Amino acid sequence: GQNIDQPTEMTATEGAIVQINCTYQTSGFNGLFWYQQHAGEAPTFLSYNVLDGLEEKGRFSSFLSRSKGYSYLLLKELQMKDSASYLCAVKDSNYQLIWGAGTKLIIKP
Amino acid sequence: EAGVTQSPTHLIKTRGQQATLRCSPISGHTSVYWYQQALGLGLQFLLWYDEGEERNRGNFPPRFSGRQFPNYSSELIVNALELEDSALYLCASSSDRSAHSGANVLTFGAGSRLTVL
DSSP states (O other), X not given: OOEEEOOSEEEEETTSOEEEEEEXXXXXXXOEEXXXXXXXXXXXXXXXXXXXXXXXXXXEEEEEETTTTEEEEEEOSOOGGGOEEXXXXXXXXXXXXXXXXXXXEEEEO | OOOOEEEOSEEEEOTTOOEEEEEEOOTTOOEEEEXXXXXXXXOEEEEEEETTEEEEEOSOOTTEEEEEXXXXXXXXXXXXXXXXXXXXXXXXXXXXXXXXXXXOOOEEOOOEEEXXX
């Protein structure tokens, strides 16, 4: 079966750096997405990786290793507003999005 | 520009009843996707509509259905409600009419929370 694994919850301190991991086992691969979802709000697009390597976008970076079935989202200079759930999703060989359960990130002052 | 709007925000029903959820995509987006987000689980794909046609459906029973109107808005209808249908139902739209585009970014609505008693 297809599977996306992410930690359920992580805690970090304001101003610090946190890395949220995502491992996947899917039938084929056509890209990996990260979305951010604040409580009670819509998920919003953060990043897209289809080739190996690091994509940097301001304080957020996303890394992909296709051979390892692994990605991470790196958040730097954490702010209280970064408290949210972070969703990892992989597009499989049929171009269907398979979603992880999300990682709830708690930022403490 | 208005985002994806969903209604109602909250809906309470009893077992066996029918629930109808509505979604208006971003202006110019022709594709609408429906997802179920149950507590502690990942988003589960329900349905994909484009240009008024159902293009794909997820692994859900036939009592989950829907339609897309000529203005690209959409309805999700859940018949014979069961307790396990309690969840957040998210609608998303996309300007990319081909699911075969890798970087097809979805814009989500805030969801409709359905509670079945």
